[in-house]
Each structure stands twice: as structure tokens, then as C-alpha cells.
Amino acid sequence: MVAEEHILTVSELTHQIKFSLETKFPRVLVKGEISNFKLHTSGHMYFTLKDEGAQISAVLWRSKIPYLSCTPSDGMKVVARGALTLYPPRGAYQIDVEQLQPLGLGELQMMFDRLKRKLAAEGLFDAEHKKQIPRYPERIGVITAETGAAIHDIINILSRRNPAVELIVVPVRVQGIGAADEIAQAIKDCNEYGKIDVLIVGRGGGSLEDLWAFNEEKVARAIYESKIPIISAVGHEIDFSIADFVADLRAPTPSAAAELVVRNRTDIIADIQNFCYTMENEIEAQIENLKSRLQHAVMSYSFNKPRNILRETMQRHDELERALLRSISQVYERVDRKFEGCVKQLEALHPANVLHRGYAIVRKSGKAVSSKKQLKQNDMTEIQFHDGAVDARIEGHLK
Amino acid sequence: MTKKAVKDSLEESLKRLEEIVGILEGGEIPLEESLDLFEEGILLSKNCSEKLKKAELRIQKLVKNLDGQFELHEFYDKEEEDE
Numbered sequence: 001m002v003a004e005e006h007i008l009t010v011s012e013l014t015h016q017i018k019f020s021l022e023t024k025f026p027r028v029l030v031k032g033e034i035s036n037f038k039l040h041t042s043g044h045m046y047f048t049l050k051d052e053g054a055q056i057s058a059v060l061w062r063s064k065i066p067y068l069s070c071t072p073s074d075g076m077k078v079v080a081r082g083a084l085t086l087y088p089p090r091g092a093y094q095i096d097v098e099q100l101q102p103l104g105l106g107e108l109q110m111m112f113d114r115l116k117r118k119l120a121a122e123g124l125f126d127a128e129h130k131k132q133i134p135r136y137p138e139r140i141g142v143i144t145a146e147t148g149a150a151i152h153d154i155i156n157i158l159s160r161r162n163p164a165v166e167l168i169v170v171p172v173r174v175q176g177i178g179a180a181d182e183i184a185q186a187i188k189d190c191n192e193y194g195k196i197d198v199l200i201v202g203r204g205g206g207s208l209e210d211l212w213a214f215n216e217e218k219v220a221r222a223i224y225e226s227k228i229p230i231i232s233a234v235g236h237e238i239d240f241s242i243a244d245f246v247a248d249l250r251a252p253t254p255s256a257a258a259e260l261v262v263r264n265r266t267d268i269i270a271d272i273q274n275f276c277y278t279m280e281n282e283i284e285a286q287i288e289n290l291k292s293r294l295q296h297a298v299m300s301y302s303f304n305k306p307r308n309i310l311r312e313t314m315q316r317h318d319e320l321e322r323a324l325l326r327s328i329s330q331v332y333e334r335v336d337r338k339f340e341g342c343v344k345q346l347e348a349l350h351p352a353n354v355l356h357r358g359y360a361i362v363r364k365s366g367k368a369v370s371s372k373k374q375l376k377q378n379d380m381t382e383i384q385f386h387d388g389a390v391d392a393r394i395e396g397h398l399k
Numbered sequence: 400m401t402k403k404a405v406k407d408s409l410e411e412s413l414k415r416l417e418e419i420v421g422i423l424e425g426g427e428i429p430l431e432e433s434l435d436l437f438e439e440g441i442l443l444s445k446n447c448s449e450k451l452k453k454a455e456l457r458i459q460k461l462v463k464n465l466d467g468q469f470e471l472h473e474f475y476d477k478e479e480e481d482e
Binding site for chain 1: 408409410413416417419420423424426430433434436437440441444447448450451452453454455456457458459460461463469471474476
């Protein structure tokens with residue numbers, strides 16, 4: 001007989017199975033083809049994953065749907081990530097799906113091409129929308145994983161080429177669930193923050209699945225809407241992502257992005273020196289040119305003509321001046337002679353000279369007497385001779 | 400003439416410097432203006448060279464705090480430490 005304590009109820013057994021199943025498979029990755037896909041009115045998705053030999057029920061809760069990197073449909077081959085759960089009322093186990101990745105190159109390539117066509121038709125790849133990458137950025141933003149080869153390579157290259165720049169890292173997850181959201185959000189954050197001249201968005205190499213976040217529509221749209229110019233740098237040389245098509249510039253790798261984004265500092269400094277050299281040369285050439293034009297003008301006939309005229313005029317002036325001086329001295333001589341004549345005449349008229357000749361002047365009360373009518377008897381007069389005067393009284397009667 | 404030599408960014412400064420070199424090479428402006436441009440160009444080149452002198456790459460991390468404000472924190476290259 002079986003001991004009574006070993007008898008379980010269906011519920012007890014089911015719960016034990018549920019416990020061991022769920023602790024044994026908390027996280028599984030399983031690949032298979034989707035069939036019996038149903039989108040329930042509740043918003044949850046139900047489907048079956050199957051391969052040639054087996055099948056498993058799957059449920060995808062509504063809350064997870066926005067984070068899916070592909071839209072499931074019948075016949076699609078996928079890798080589902082999730083946990084096994086058991087639903088006791090029906091005694092059925094299922095996979096509670098967290099994320100679905102399209103499986104296989106064919107599937108991924110199909111999605112890639114579909115999105116590429118769609119975005120191209122919308123004009124997201126148009127050349128006229130591409131922003132100019134600044135030639136001399138000073139603040140460079142990098143959206144990538146905080147750890148890993150990509151950021152490390154970028155830091156090394158910038159340190160070597162031009163350490164005068166500033167690097168602003170915006171750490172994001174670059175693969176797995178939510179990576180695309182983080183990348184898109186980081187691009188928006190950088191634009192909101194604003195003090196960034198150019199952005200590098202990318203990651204190091206990996207499988208197509210690893211790089212998938214950069215092929216998602218939300219990342220493409222965030223790149224398109226960015227006001228800050230973006231350089232995409234996803235995976236290796238051979239990997240092309242949707243992000244590459246939308247970005248303003250595609251760098252084949254993160255290292256290449258770092259090479260592209262800054263010029264060698266020594267080259268910039270050499271350029272500046274060349275600019276100065278050219279400016280000095282140009283100024284010197286301009287001055288030389290002006291000097292030679294001036295020289296040429298000074299030597300020219302037309303410039304010298306006025307000088308010749310001036311010389312002639314000066315000569316003529318000198319001659320005239322000499323002539324004038326001659327005339328003036330002649331005038332002076334004439335004037336002098338005339339003057340001398342006048343002086344002699346005046347001298348001849350001087351009263352003293354008359355007195356010498358025997359004339360005398362009779363004065364009454366200091367005034368010369370020129371008529372007998374001015375005198376009467378007993379008047380006192382003065383007679384002036386050339387050598388002195390005598391007093392005299394009029395005695396006689398007037399005749 | 401007003402002096403436009405002080406530009407905030409290296410990009411603008413170097414663009415203006417190139418422009419000045421272009422005008423001087425064109426050689427169709429009066430000496431007076433050429434000399435003004437030359438002076439501006441030399442000032443710009445000094446500013447640019449000054450900006451390029453910094454010896455060590457500055458690395459920071461952009462972080463959005465709980466109030467939605469952006470902050471810059473020091474960034475450590477983890478791979479560097481491992482080496």
C-alpha cells in the first residue's frame with residue numbers, strides 16, 4: 001500500500017510542478033516558428049512556437065508589446081526570450097515572452113528592407129536634410145555603452161588627435177530589450193541639453209541581432225529629428241544599419257567616427273600658421289604693389305610735367321624779380337634827384353638866406369610887419385637881421 | 400571699422416579666418432581695409448591657437464537627475480582601469 005502522506009491532490013502536484021518548472025526555467029531563449037497567432041481584445045498576444053518535433057504555447061502581455069523589436073505574425077521565425085510559467089486551471093505550461101527577435105538573416109533582412117523602403121519613401125534619408133558636420137567641434141557627445149571597446153577606442157583616438165576637445169558620454173544599453181528606446185531617448189536628451197556640437201551614435205561590432213537596435217524605427221526617427229548633427233558608427237565596416245542611412249554622416253566603425261569628427265590638432269595649428277603666413281604675404285604684396293605704382297607714377301611724363309612748368313615759372317619769377325628790383329632802384333634814383341632839387345629850392349627860400357643879402361624883418365608884437373599901414377608913430381618894433389635883432393621906435397610920420 | 404575678432408567657437412573663428420584670407424587673396428580692397436582685416440585675422444589666429452593648447456582630453460558623463468535637469472559627472476573609462 002502506498003503511504004497516505006505520499007498522496008497528492010491535483011492542485012498540490014500541479015503547484016509542485018509549477019514551482020520546479022518556474023525555478024528551473026526563469027529565463028530561456030527558444031527559437032521556433034510562430035503559428036496560431038492571436039491578438040486578443042484584451043491587448044495580449046497568444047501564439048504557438050513550434051518546430052518539426054514540438055510546440056509550446058506562448059503569451060505576450062500587452063505591457064511588453066511597445067518594446068518589441070518586431071511585430072509577430074504567423075510563419076515568422078523568431079527567438080523568444082522569456083520565462084516558463086504554468087497555468088494551473090488548465091494544467092498547461094507556456095512561455096511568458098519578454099522579447100521577440102526575428103530569427104535568421106532572411107527574416108531580419110526582410111524587416112530591414114521593409115523599414116528602409118518606408119523611411120526612404122518618407123524622405124528620412126534625403127541628402128538635403130543632412131546637416132553639416134562641424135569641422136572644428138569643441139564638445140563631442142557620444143551615445144554608446146558605458147563600458148566596451150567603442151567608447152574606449154573613441155577616447156584613445158581623441159586623446160591622440162585633439163585633446164583640446166571635450167567629450168560628453170551618454171551611456172545607453174546598445175542591445176537587448178529597451179536598447180532602442182534608450183538610444184532614442186539619449187538623442188532627445190542631448191538635443192534638450194543642447195551644449196553639444198556633434199553626436200556620435202553607435203557601438204562596436206556584433207551579430208546582426210546584436211546591432212538590431214540601430215535598425216529600429218524609433219532610433220531612425222530620433223536621429224532624423226535631432227538638431228545636433230549625428231555621425232553613426234555601428235559595428236564593423238561591412239555592417240550597414242538604418243541609423244547609417246538617416247545619420248548626417250556614416251562612419252564605418254566607432255574608431256573611424258573619432259577620426260572623422262576631429263582633425264589632427266597639429267594639422268589645425270599648421271593651417272592657422274598658413275593662414276597667418278598667407279595674410280602677411282598678401283599685405284606685403286599689396287603694399288609692394290602700391291609702392292611700385294607710386295614709383296611708376298612719380299617717374300611718368302605726366303607727373304613730371306607740372307614740375308617742369310613749376311621750374312620754368314620759378315625761373316621766370318626770378319627774372320621778373322630782378323627786373324623789378326632794377327626798375328625800383330631807378331625810381332628811387334629819380335625820386336632822390338627830384339628831392340635834392342626841392343631841398344635846394346627850399347633852402348633858397350629860407351629867410352635867413354634873404355637876410356644875408358641885406359634884407360631885414362620888422363616885427364611888431366612878434367609878428368612880421370609887411371605893410372606901413374600896420375605901423376603908427378611911437379610903435380615899438382624889432383628889426384631882425386641875419387646876425388641878430390635890435391629894438392626900434394617908429395618916429396617919423398607915415399609917408 | 401568694428402572688430403569682430405572675438406568669436407565664441409573655434410568653428411566660427413576659423414571660418415572667419417578663412418574668409419579673411421580669401422578676401423585678402425582676392426586683393427580688391429583698399430589697403431586701409433586690408434590692414435583692418437589683417438589685424439582681425441591675427442587676433443583670431445591667436446585666440447584659436449590658445450583654444451587648441453589644452454593638454455588633456457576632458458571626459459564627462461551626461462546625467463539627467465530626478466528633476467529632469469542635466470548634470471555632467473566625471474567619466475571613468477573602465478577598460479582603461481582594467482589594463
